[in-house]
Amino acid sequence: MRLEDYKYIYFLGIGGIGMSAIARWFHAKGFPVWGYDKTSTPLTKALEQEGIVVHYEDNLVHLPAEVLENKQETLVVLTPAIPAEHQEWAYLKENGYTIRKRSEVLGIITASAFTVAVAGTHGKTTTSSIVAHLLHQAGISCSAFLGGISVNLNSNLLIGTAAGERETIVVEADEYDRSFLTLHPDIAIVTSADPDHLDIYGDKEELIRTFQKFISQIKPGGCLILNENTDSRLTDQIQEGVQVIRYSLEAGDGVVQGLHIEGRWFNFDVQTPFGNIASLKLGLPGFHNVENTLAAVMVAQAMRVPATAIQEGVVTFKGVRRRFDFVFEGNGKVYVDDYAHHPKEIDAFMSSLRALYPDKKLKVIFQPHLYTRTRDFADEFAESLSKADELVLLDIYPAREKPITGVTSEIILNKVTSPVKTLLSKEELLGNLGKNREFDVLATVGAGDIDTLIEPIRNFLEKDAYGLE
Incomplete structure (x- = not known):
């Protein structure tokens, strides 16, 4: 075709x-x-x-x-x-x-391009957005298909401007429905391969086999940038001649050093096989986002972006909407929104939020996404959400699924150990906020239609800050 x-x-x-x-x-x-x-x-x-x-x-x-x-x-x-x-x-x-x-069309679009594909059960949207931003800021003409709205671009698409030469494309490689198997990248990042989409894969082993297949499709002479914390079997089918670089915050070929927080800024150095870069300054909070940035930096290094341009790209990256998105600050309160919908993502988000606000009272509003995911990971959801001082659980967002008997948000709620926890409908939420203002940091979390609450919550907090009803 x-x-x-x-x-x-x-x-x-x-x-x-x-x-x-x-x-x-x-x-x-x-x-x-x-x-x-x-x-x-x-x-x-x-x-x-x-x-x-x-x-x-x-x-x-x-x-x-x-x-x-x-x-x-x-x-x-x-x-x-x-x-x-x-x-x-x-x-x-x-x-x-x-x-x-969609995945087939993306495979056709990228077939003749130099392709950077970012895969992973979490982190791929932010990581691919950082890669695209670093290349674009450095003057490398590239197109990018992103799974979220880049704040810098105000879009989920970047169109390259160079004509008459092989196009460079950055693409988010989605594991859902095995979509990423249409791609044959020159450089691939795999940020994670934790069990997810078990309605599609059945079990973790099939998910691992599918990631192995994706990795085997990296072109000869290409490069795999692989999170150190992923399953060691992921590279079992990799083609000969593909360079493998492992990374994480503390272990691997690429690591972060000197990480410290100043306000909302995460400051750090990186040490990679391509060379060391000092004094990187990331305005998108989160230890997981520092790790995502490390992977993106190595792509830029592999594509010969100078260290000074990488430093400038990192400090000017404004993030992705609904990824650690600061919505409101005022009257001693902070409101943050995040797309996290898997227990590992929620755990990373909550840990980073706690690091930013260690002594503040944290209220979290979470909307579970999919009946199957809720059923399969109820224990893990409860453990990660229990980091909140107060938890509000909304009804499950079904997306493509039909209800499953006995699977409701209550199966998470019953396992949560937060001192205050409640189950509400979306319609009841603003009333709950009006009655209970005893929080310092508020977070909305989830991948369903919880985003429709962002503006009403912002408006409520703005009125509250001015003493308006």
Whole structure:
């Protein structure tokens, strides 16, 4: 399949973070682009403002005339979240349209490029965003498909500007649904390979086998930057001639030295096989983000970015929305939002938050994501969330899943040891905040629709800071 064979691009599920990045890429390349999504969101509204036509009703009347009249020249891009009974999908299948998953299209886009792929059950969005920022700031023309909104770019897409030479692409390599197996990177980072998506993989062993397959697809002469704390079997199928560099905060070929916190800034040096760099200053808090930065720095070093440019890139990196995102400060209170939805991610976030505010009362609002993940990791969720002084658990966000009998947020709540804990609906949350203002640091955590509470909570805290009702 060649992209040159298509003139019109239609997206089923255009509002997803990964789908919208590809839609933006096609639009920037001059393709007419349309799409369907279930609901209007800030992301779909942004696509519409950029000139992409989006509709929100599953109805054949919304299929564009160009798509209906030019079947052979239309590429349909599909997200796995589209249900089997979707009318538009059924029509396009029955009429023989070319339909490809998002991951397949990403594989085609990157096939002829110099590709940096960032994989991992956690950390890949932040790490790929830092890589893209370091290269872009250093003047290396690259495109990047990101799994979150980069604050520096105000987008999940970066488009390279160089013409007439091999394109460099940074891409988030998603393990969900084995999507990353469409990629054949020149440089790969693997930040983690902890059990997750067991609804897809069944068990940890199958997840490990799939990561092994991804790593085996690194091109000969390429480089793997592998977190020291991952399973030692991940490299069992690696191709001969691929350089393996292991890293972590304290152990491996690449390490961090002299790490200390000044306010919100994490200051540190790095020691890597490519050379040492002193006095790095990261404004995105979190020990895990320092480790993510170390991996990104080694990619930049491998691509011959000078140390001074790396220092400048790190200090100017502003982060990714919903990753340790400071939403509000005032009246002695701090409000932070984070996308963490796996126990390991929550543990890293909470530990870093505690390091920043060691003596402050911490209230956490968490929305579990997926019934299967809640069922499989209830004990681990409870342990990581028990670091909060007060915990509010919201109902499970189902995403693509149907309810599972007996699996509710209560199975986590019953195991949590925080002195104050409660189970609320989203609608009850603001009332809870109004009755209980006894906290110094507030955090919203989760990957579902908890983000719709961010603005109402910010508004509540702003009014509270001025004594307004």
